[in-house]
Amino acid sequence: MKPYILHDIWTKFAKSRKTINLITIFIKWLHSIAAMSWIGGSIFFALIIRPVQSSMNQEHSVVFKNISIIYRDLVDISVIGIILSGIFLMFTKLSENISNDWIIVFIIKLFISIIMFYLVWRFRQEDFSYSSKTKGFYGKLSFLLGYNAIIFFGVIIFLLTSTMSQL
Numbered sequence: 057m058k059p060y061i062l063h064d065i066w067t068k069f070a071k072s073r074k075t076i077n078l079i080t081i082f083i084k085w086l087h088s089i090a091a092m093s094w095i096g097g098s099i100f101f102a103l104i105i106r107p108v109q110s111s112m113n114q115e116h117s118v119v120f121k122n123i124s125i126i127y128r129d130l131v132d133i134s135v136i137g138i139i140l141s142g143i144f145l146m147f148t149k150l151s152e153n154i155s156n157d158w159i160i161v162f163i164i165k166l167f168i169s170i171i172m173f174y175l176v177w178r179f180r181q182e183d184f185s186y187s188s189k190t191k192g193f194y195g196k197l198s199f200l201l202g203y204n205a206i207i208f209f210g211v212i213i214f215l216l217t218s219t220m221s222q223l
Contacts, residue, residue: 083144098207131176171209172210176206
């Protein structure tokens with residue numbers, strides 16, 4: 057085999073490796089943007105939209121209903137982006153040499169993510185209304201179990217991601 061043929065093969069491999077790295081970088085970017093959009097949108101909704109909505113009269117409910125529809129679309133796109141990019145990134149990372157600590161943190165992150173996806177699904181099934189006042193024991197816990205839980209878990213996932221990058 058002539059040496060320049062090995063050089064050509066190596067050059068093609070190196071170029072394809074760069075392409076794979078660029079794709080991985082793009083997918084990491086997509087994953088981050090989707091997560092930030094979902095959690096950032098949830099924070100905006102909880103801190104801005106919900107308080108304003110509760111203080112407005114019925115005449116403005118159409119505006120808030122339209123905002124809710126747009127926010128729901130943002131969540132849908134974000135969740136799909138997070139799931140698809142997360143699957144790719146998971147298999148990419150699991151093909152590397154990783155520590156047991158990383159695996160433990162990843163499992164915790166995955167479990168919390170599944171809880172968040174379940175909460176969104178549950179809110180969709182119940183046609184969750186921001187203005188509804190739930191009574192009883194669940195009413196007292198609704199502050200912790202409603203959309204605030206999604207924000208809380210989202211921040212925890214961001215912290216776990218930072219931890220995983222250091223392991």
